[in-house]
Amino acid sequence: MIYLLCLVLFSLGVYCVLRKRNIIKIIVGIIIIEYAVNLFFILVAYREKGRAPILSSQTPILNMVDPLPQALVLTAIVIGLATTALLAAIAMRIYEKYGTFDITKIRELRG
Amino acid sequence: MFSEQFFRFDNLANFVGIFVVIFSLLIILYSLGFMRKSKGLIGYYLYIILTLLASLGAVFSNNLILFMVFWGILGLLLYLLIGFGQKERTPATAKKTFIIIGAADALMILGLALLWQLSGTLQMDKISIALNEKLAVWAYLCLAVGAFAKAGAMPVHTWIPDTAEDAPAPVSAYLPASLDKLLGIYFLTRLSLEMFVMNRAMNTFLMALGSFTIVAAVMMALIQHDLKRLLGYHAVSQVGYMVLGIGTANPVGIAGGLFHMLNNAIYKSCLFMSGGAVEKKTGSSDLDQLGGLAKVMPVSFGAFLLASLAISGVPPFNGFVSKWMVYQGVIETAKSGGNLWIIWLVAALFGSALTLASFMKLVHAVFLGQPSQQSTENRVQRTEAAPSMLIPQVVLAGLCVVFGVFAYRLPLAKFILPSIGQGVAFAGIWNPNLAAALILVGIIIGILIYLLGTITASRETEIFVGGELVREHPQMRLSGTGFYDTIQQLGLLKAAYALAKRKVFDLYDVCSKITFGFVRILRYLHNGVLPTYLSWCLLGMGILFYILLR
Numbered sequence: 001m002i003y004l005l006c007l008v009l010f011s012l013g014v015y016c017v018l019r020k021r022n023i024i025k026i027i028v029g030i031i032i033i034e035y036a037v038n039l040f041f042i043l044v045a046y047r048e049k050g051r052a053p054i055l056s057s058q059t060p061i062l063n064m065v066d067p068l069p070q071a072l073v074l075t076a077i078v079i080g081l082a083t084t085a086l087l088a089a090i091a092m093r094i095y096e097k098y099g100t101f102d103i104t105k106i107r108e109l110r111g
Numbered sequence: 112m113f114s115e116q117f118f119r120f121d122n123l124a125n126f127v128g129i130f131v132v133i134f135s136l137l138i139i140l141y142s143l144g145f146m147r148k149s150k151g152l153i154g155y156y157l158y159i160i161l162t163l164l165a166s167l168g169a170v171f172s173n174n175l176i177l178f179m180v181f182w183g184i185l186g187l188l189l190y191l192l193i194g195f196g197q198k199e200r201t202p203a204t205a206k207k208t209f210i211i212i213g214a215a216d217a218l219m220i221l222g223l224a225l226l227w228q229l230s231g232t233l234q235m236d237k238i239s240i241a242l243n244e245k246l247a248v249w250a251y252l253c254l255a256v257g258a259f260a261k262a263g264a265m266p267v268h269t270w271i272p273d274t275a276e277d278a279p280a281p282v283s284a285y286l287p288a289s290l291d292k293l294l295g296i297y298f299l300t301r302l303s304l305e306m307f308v309m310n311r312a313m314n315t316f317l318m319a320l321g322s323f324t325i326v327a328a329v330m331m332a333l334i335q336h337d338l339k340r341l342l343g344y345h346a347v348s349q350v351g352y353m354v355l356g357i358g359t360a361n362p363v364g365i366a367g368g369l370f371h372m373l374n375n376a377i378y379k380s381c382l383f384m385s386g387g388a389v390e391k392k393t394g395s396s397d398l399d400q401l402g403g404l405a406k407v408m409p410v411s412f413g414a415f416l417l418a419s420l421a422i423s424g425v426p427p428f429n430g431f432v433s434k435w436m437v438y439q440g441v442i443e444t445a446k447s448g449g450n451l452w453i454i455w456l457v458a459a460l461f462g463s464a465l466t467l468a469s470f471m472k473l474v475h476a477v478f479l480g481q482p483s484q485q486s487t488e489n490r491v492q493r494t495e496a497a498p499s500m501l502i503p504q505v506v507l508a509g510l511c512v513v514f515g516v517f518a519y520r521l522p523l524a525k526f527i528l529p530s531i532g533q534g535v536a537f538a539g540i541w542n543p544n545l546a547a548a549l550i551l552v553g554i555i556i557g558i559l560i561y562l563l564g565t566i567t568a569s570r571e572t573e574i575f576v577g578g579e580l581v582r583e584h585p586q587m588r589l590s591g592t593g594f595y596d597t598i599q600q601l602g603l604l605k606a607a608y609a610l611a612k613r614k615v616f617d618l619y620d621v622c623s624k625i626t627f628g629f630v631r632i633l634r635y636l637h638n639g640v641l642p643t644y645l646s647w648c649l650l651g652m653g654i655l656f657y658i659l660l661r
Contacts, residue, residue: 018642018649103641110639 002043009036023091023101027084034080038073045069116234119173123369123530127170127297130373131290134380135163137503138285141384144500145281145391146195155195159285162188166290170297175223175233182219182257185294186212189286193278204277208270211619215260215267222253226306238306242313251307255299262295263287264354265324268347269617272331275343276396280387283339288346288383289376296353296372303357304365304531315451317358318441322455325351325462330604331611333469333595338386338396341473342379345422348462349375355459356437362531364440370527371433374514378418378430381507385415388496388504389477398473403482408495412478414504419474421511423467427547429514429522434463472594481574516547 013036016029045066053067091101098106139159146155162185169181189212193205223233225246230238240247260267275283303309303317325348332344349371356368388411389404390396405412421428424435438456445452495501514522573580599608614620 014649018646021642106641107639109641109644110637 003040006036006040006043009039012036021102021104023094023103026103027087027091030087031080031084034076038076038080041069041073041076115173117174117177118171119236120171121530122526123297123300124170126526126530127293128167129526130376131163131166131170131293134285134289134293134376135159135166137380137506138281138289141284141387141500141503142281144497145387146279147497149195149279151195155192158188158192162192162286162290166294169294173235175226175235178235179216179220179223182261182294183216185261185291186216189291192282192286193274195282196278198277200273201277204270204273207619208274211267211270212260215257218253219257222250222257225250225253235301235306239308240306241308242310247307248313251302251313254302254306258295258299258302259320259354260295261291262299262350262353263291263347264320264350265327265347266618268324268328268350269619271347272335272340272343275346275383276337276340280339280383280390283343284380284383284387287343288379292346292350292353292372292376292379296350296357296368299354299357300365300369303360309360311447314358314360314444318355318444318451318455321351321353321355321358322458322462323351324348324354326458326465329462329465329469330598333465333472334599334608336398338389338398338401338473338477339383341398341469342382342386345382345466345469346375346379348466349379349422351462352434352437352459355455356433356440359437359440359444361440361443363436363443366523366527366531367433367436367438367440369530370436370518370523371430373522373526374421374429374433374511377507377510377514378421378428381414381418381504381511382422384500384504384507385411385418386477388500391500392496398476401477402480403478405478408478410495410501411504414501414508415478416474417508417511419470421515423470424463425467427515427550428511429518430511432515432518434459468595475594 010033013029013031013033016032017026020026020029045068047063047065050063050065053064053070055061094106095101100106139156142155142159146152149155165181165184165188169178169185172178172181186209190205190209193201193208196204198204226238226240227233229240229247229250232238240250242248242251256267259265260270263271271287274287307313328344328348328351332341332348335341335344352371353368353375356364356366356371359365359368386396388408389401392408393401393404395401417428421430424431426432438459441452441456441459599605610616
């Protein structure tokens, strides 16, 4: 049931990317999609009453939360930061070149 | 490398190869004068020499793949060479040429694949296919379209008049007028005589195409107003005789077709060169702005006159001999039954007469008559062209006469007849020496009559029209351009000319309209808004997921 939350969040992001005209808003949409996916990974790895996956010689490896998606998501957050910065930089360049953030006014691809 | 498998040196290939080299040398000599002070000359001469090499490769290659490679390079070089023109429409013309030649090449590759399917080999001298099944007919047609596009026969000819008008004169004289004719007809000969065994229906088709090309192109030539464009239409019209000759499928006709190919290359190059010299001197090729150039450019005038007599088929020049042989070939086909040969013969004769008519107009408008207003204004620089431009013209005009008078001893015995490899029986009696003597006698009698007429009292005045001196009223000048305007007004022809003016018969134009109509639908989808494209991507992804994960 809780996974539906991810789906809602993801759809929200896609709607934002597809419908919004402002580039900044589109970037925000992309970030929302990213977080929806991250959340989904974390939720998949969650275990009822599990404990933190800390390896030590005293405690036996029992009832631990899967650590792999957590590591993955940590990396993904960092990469997401970099892509967001790149997107913002490109958005600024676009604004310098065309003088607008409205994506429907930049129609160089029109046939 | 030069093994039998890839290259072959038989009589036909040698004969075409020799003339490819001769024409290239003459054109290079001519270009030294014509292209002086133009830009990018290194590229120009590089392309000319590459064209020479590629043509030689195509002529001597025995493997069809190798042949196609050289053939494709020639198309590209043609595009590059046209680009040296200075006119406004030159890039469009170059593009048009490239598209037509490229499309024909694509069809040829298709034909090659069919040929491989049929015979299992791509070596020209090992292929011999009878045209009895559908696939063979398609293969023949696909390959023949390539030859037609190169030589300029009727459905795919439309690049030639445009190229002739917009490309520099040496390029027009080099590719559409001489080399492309040699190569196209060479390949058609190879196809029709060696690689395929022709049947009656295909021969009739070739002859119909040839006759139609002769008449239709010469009708278009009659009404042209541009010197080089008019010559371009004649370049199309003459291809008809070659196709007709090869279509007759008897030795006389084929020999005539091949000989006409050679003759056409000679006099058409000469005409383009003289036309180019005129254009270079006056700065225009519009017939309305030329006139009265015979006095200032006597050598060019002489060469032009000889070549135009040759192309019109006046004895004793070479054009007459080869046309005469083609006629004999057409008459010969009557032996195998059918009455269609009368139509072909009448079309060929009629075309020849119209050629003479349009050249009367051309010679009058360019060299005779009164000088036009524009050309009298800049009379200062009007002298004969540079020697390097005159020598090729004189050489070619000389060849016109030599190949006409000594037709049987020189070109036919040395080049044409060995190429065919079978005996040629001439139907009619034609003694060139006697004809030349008769013509000389006729000319002498004419001169005598003229002299006798002038001995009696006569008075020379200035030219006048309606009682007014032409010199004082330049607008009253009679140019040759209006000679055949009445033809355009004749009922059925009027409609045909109007359609031709709207380019309805131009295959390229029709195809481009269809393409743009189709593209308009796609263009509507391409609105340039990024989210729309994203939506399309998402939709496509959804469909893919549905199909793959179903």
